[in-house]
Amino acid sequence: MDGAVVVAGDLARIRYANVQLQPDPVLPTAETGTRYRSAERTARQTGALVIAVSRRRRSISVYRGAWRHVLADPVRLVGRANQALATLADQRVRLDDALHLLSALEFRDRVAAHDVRPRPAAAAAGAPHLGRGRAHCGRTRRGGRPGRPPTGADIDA
Secondary structure (H helix, E strand, O other): OOOEEEEOOOOOOEEEEEEOOOOOOOOOOOOOOHHHHHHHHHHHHHOOEEEEEEOOOOEEEEEEOOEEEEOOOHHHHHHHHHHHHHHHHHHHHHHHHHHHHHHHHHHHHHHHHHOOOOOOHHHHOOOOOOOOOOOOOOOOOOOOOOOOOOOHHHHHO
């Protein structure tokens, strides 16, 4: 398509598509191609942001008033944009993990500060709390001592 696409000032919608630009031909331009001359002259005449894209030249030029900027090779530009988006996605995952950890630490600190410990449902209903320790009063099944793993002597006893 060799026609222009004109978008609204807020970039929310396309106002016109496939429009032939006819800027004042006496405006100076350093461009050689018709598309680029029209883009530069339109930018000078209107002061609007104008972008010219050429598939054959593999180039993108941006104009605003008398200012002109040629973007890097579009293939490289898209590659760099994809790499930046992948980096942002990775950083988003790390941020979410950090926020989750901070939330858990904040909850732990609030519980410790107020000495509010979650109680089992039975204790909340008035039943005695039996604790969450090991069965057999802290001893292992074969007679080992609490705090160390059983040895061969404990098992043979």
